[in-house]
Structure formats: structure tokens, C-alpha cells
Amino acid sequence: MISVTRIASFNNFLRDKGLTLICAESITAGLLSSTIASVSGASAILKGSIVTYDATVKTKVLGVDAQIIAAYTAESKETTFAMCAGLRSLYPDASIAVAVTGVASLPTTDYVIDKEVGQIYVSIWYQTFHHFETVIKPDKTDDQRNEIREKTVAFILDKIEAVVRDA
Numbered sequence: 001m002i003s004v005t006r007i008a009s010f011n012n013f014l015r016d017k018g019l020t021l022i023c024a025e026s027i028t029a030g031l032l033s034s035t036i037a038s039v040s041g042a043s044a045i046l047k048g049s050i051v052t053y054d055a056t057v058k059t060k061v062l063g064v065d066a067q068i069i070a071a072y073t074a075e076s077k078e079t080t081f082a083m084c085a086g087l088r089s090l091y092p093d094a095s096i097a098v099a100v101t102g103v104a105s106l107p108t109t110d111y112v113i114d115k116e117v118g119q120i121y122v123s124i125w126y127q128t129f130h131h132f133e134t135v136i137k138p139d140k141t142d143d144q145r146n147e148i149r150e151k152t153v154a155f156i157l158d159k160i161e162a163v164v165r166d167a
Contacts, residue, residue: 002150004039007036007038007157008041011045014095019096019126019164021095021096021097021098023046023049023100025052026099027075027104027148028156029149032098032152047091047094048091050090052083058079058082062086062099063089064086075101075121077121077133080121080131081131083099084097084124095126096125096126098123098124098125100122102115102118102120102152103117103120104146118138118148119133120155122159124156124159124160130159134155
């Protein structure tokens with residue numbers, strides 16, 4: 001779990017720079033925006049979040065081309081980039097747009113996935129697009145799904161701060 005101090009530090013970092021944030025979340029299913037909003041003053045930076053857990057939401061709300069998802073899967077760098085680009089089109093006044101997809105557990109349906117559990121993709125737009133991918137390894141096996149989601153949020157907070165600092 002991310003500490004309140006860490007979340008407040010992140011929020012203060014963006015607020016002090018006058019930056020705002022909009023999110024498109026798949027693997028995190030709202031956990032990123034919920035984490036940011038868990039401390040007082042979040043309304044100064046968080047514009048909102050769209051949970052795009054289902055591929056149809058990615059296409060209908062964010063305008064991701066269905067052929068991208070068909071060719072690369074919903075959990076891919078290409079889909080994440082398209083999600084971020086779609087988010088920028090919907091909310092051009094946000095300083096930062098972030099989109100995240102990935103694999104928190106093996107599917108329980110016929111959906112075939114060629115990625116390992118813990119594979120995540122993050123696209124951040126801040127002055128230009130930045131792309132990150134990594135494999136999040138859980139420490140425990142009893143709740144690896146939520147541990148991967150929480151570690152993904154921490155990864156994103158770190159990457160947003162790094163992108164802003166390096167700009």
C-alpha cells in the first residue's frame with residue numbers, strides 16, 4: 001500500500017507546478033485516481049479518470065481503433081498509446097494524461113493472452129508522449145492481483161514525477 005505521505009508528496013509536486021492530471025485506467029480499474037484522491041487537496045490536480053477495463057470502452061469512449069486491439073491485444077503498448085491519445089483528445093486542457101493497461105492475473109474466459117502476469121504498459125503525455133513497460137513481480141501469492149495493481153500505481157506516480165522533472 002502506498003503511504004499517505006507519498007501520495008501527498010506526489011499531489012503537492014504537481015500542485016506546486018500548477019499541473020493537472022487525467023487518467024485512463026484498465027488494469028488499475030480506478031485505483032490510480034482513487035489513490036491520488038485519497039488525500040486532501042487532490043481536486044487541485046485530478047481532473048478525473050475513465051475506467052476502460054473492457055475493450056469496448058476503450059474503442060467507444062477513447063476512440064481506440066478496434067484493429068489495434070485485435071492486432072496487439074487490449075494489454076499492449078500500442079493500445080495504451082491509443083488510449084492516452086484518445087484521452088488527450090477528450091481532455092486537451094489537462095497538463096498530463098496517463099493511460100495504463102496490463103495483466104493482473106490470467107483470464108478466466110476464452111480470451112487468449114500472450115503476456116505474463118504482471119506485464120504493464122503505461123503511456124504518459126506531458127509536452128510529448130512517453131511510454132513505459134515493465135513486469136511487476138508480486139511479493140505474495142495470496143493476493144497477487146491487487147498487489148500488482150498497487151505496485152502499478154506506485155510505478156506510475158514515480159514515472160509521472162520523472163517525466164515532469166526531465167521536461
